[in-house]
Amino acid sequence: MITYVKPIKPPEQLLMLRSLVRRLPTKNPVIQNVRQKLSHVEAGYTGEKLLGKTFHHLFSDSNRYLIFHNIRLKSGSYFQIDFIVLTAFYALILENKHINGSVHFGTLHQFSRKIGPKIDIFENPLDQCLRQEKLFSNFLETQNFPFTYPVICRVILSSHNTKITASAECREAVFQRVLRLEGLLSEIHALNGRFTEPILTSNQITRLSKTILHQHTPSWKSPLSTFDIKQKTLPGA
Incomplete structure (x- = not known):
């Protein structure tokens, strides 16, 4: 059974x-940069909606899942989480990556995407996973929840047009933490088999x-400050 809390x-x-x-005039010199950023964020949201469709398969599950989308909490500093799935047994954090092309998890924490001859460098999702596990665990501790409550993070590659490669150095971590979208339900069932003793009560x-x-x-x-756009340059300002 699932409940969309957020x-x-x-x-x-x-x-x-x-x-x-x-609102931005087409002749504004930063319009292309803004459009590129919008395209990137739109792609992420597309992947998040696909994740939501996958969650629907848990409606008939006997376990209770509470799902939160796009959560921003503070643990020293603010951190953002794409999805949190709460159960009585564990908390599952999901970091969505909707990326087309060939992605490579390399040495020295490098993560890149290649489409044709173009190579783009992104923050390594494995590092994001470890950081989110720690920050959310710290958040739970400050809110006086049991420190024994497991927090697990997984990276979900939600595009079907993603090819994954990894260096020998990080292949095991990728195998453990990175999933294609179609593997999410199997991973949740595996976690249910791994964590069989409830840690949190219903209350x-x-x-x-x-x-x-x-x-x-x-x-x-x-985004005006991000792209150094003055409010007065926008129509209707």
Whole structure:
């Protein structure tokens, strides 16, 4: 059984970028940069919606899953999570990557995507996973939840047009933490078999759910500052 505590909706950054592209004059020198950023964020949201469709297969599951989309919490500093799935047995963090082309997990924490001759460098999702596990665990501790409650993070490659390669140095970590979208349900069932003793009571699950919603702080940072655009240059300003 699943419950969308915080349903899947367009993230704040996507809404602001869409609005900016509509208002920005086509001759503005940064319009292409803004459109590229919008395309990147739109792709991420496409992958998140695909993840949501996969969750629907858990409706008939006997376990209870509480799902949160696009959560931003504070543990020293703010951190953003694409999805949190809460159960009585464990918390599952999902980091969505909707990337077409060939992706490579390399040495020295490098992560790249190649399409044709073009190579783009991104932050390594494995590093993001480890950081999110630690930050969310710290967050739970500050909210007085049991330190024995397992927190697991997985990277989901949600595009069917992604080819994965990895260096020998990080192949084991990729095998353990990186999944294609179609492998998510099998991974959840594997975690259910691995964690069989409930850590949180029903009341604690409810309290944690309310705590996450209460502590969630949306990011409304204006893209105007990101792209050094003056408000007065926009039509209707």
